[in-house]
Amino acid sequence: MSSNIYNEMDDELRPEYDLSQLKGGVTGKYASKYKEGTNLILLAPDVAEIFKDNVSVNEALRLLIKIAGEKYAKAAQAAPGGSHHAA
Numbered sequence: 001m002s003s004n005i006y007n008e009m010d011d012e013l014r015p016e017y018d019l020s021q022l023k024g025g026v027t028g029k030y031a032s033k034y035k036e037g038t039n040l041i042l043l044a045p046d047v048a049e050i051f052k053d054n055v056s057v058n059e060a061l062r063l064l065i066k067i068a069g070e071k072y073a074k075a076a077q078a079a080p081g082g083s084h085h086a087a
Contacts, residue, residue: 013019043051051057 043057051060
């Protein structure tokens with residue numbers, strides 16, 4: 001007996017959708033492009049309340065990078081030997 005038995009109760013597709021009109025679809029057509037150029041990061045709910053879109057998240061992170069970079073540069077200049085950093 002097949003373990004893949006169709007059960008009408010499991011079918012959540014609405015009756016007004018005509019599957020016979022859905023022809024030529026290719027599974028995973030854009031999967032490789034998606035993997036190459038997309039980074040998805042799940043924000044915690046409290047963070048997502050503040051940062052509503054990718055633009056605001058990127059701006060905040062760039063500012064943090066700039067601040068951290070300035071602090072790192074100052075620390076590297078003050079350290080003996082110039083630009084070496086402590087591990």
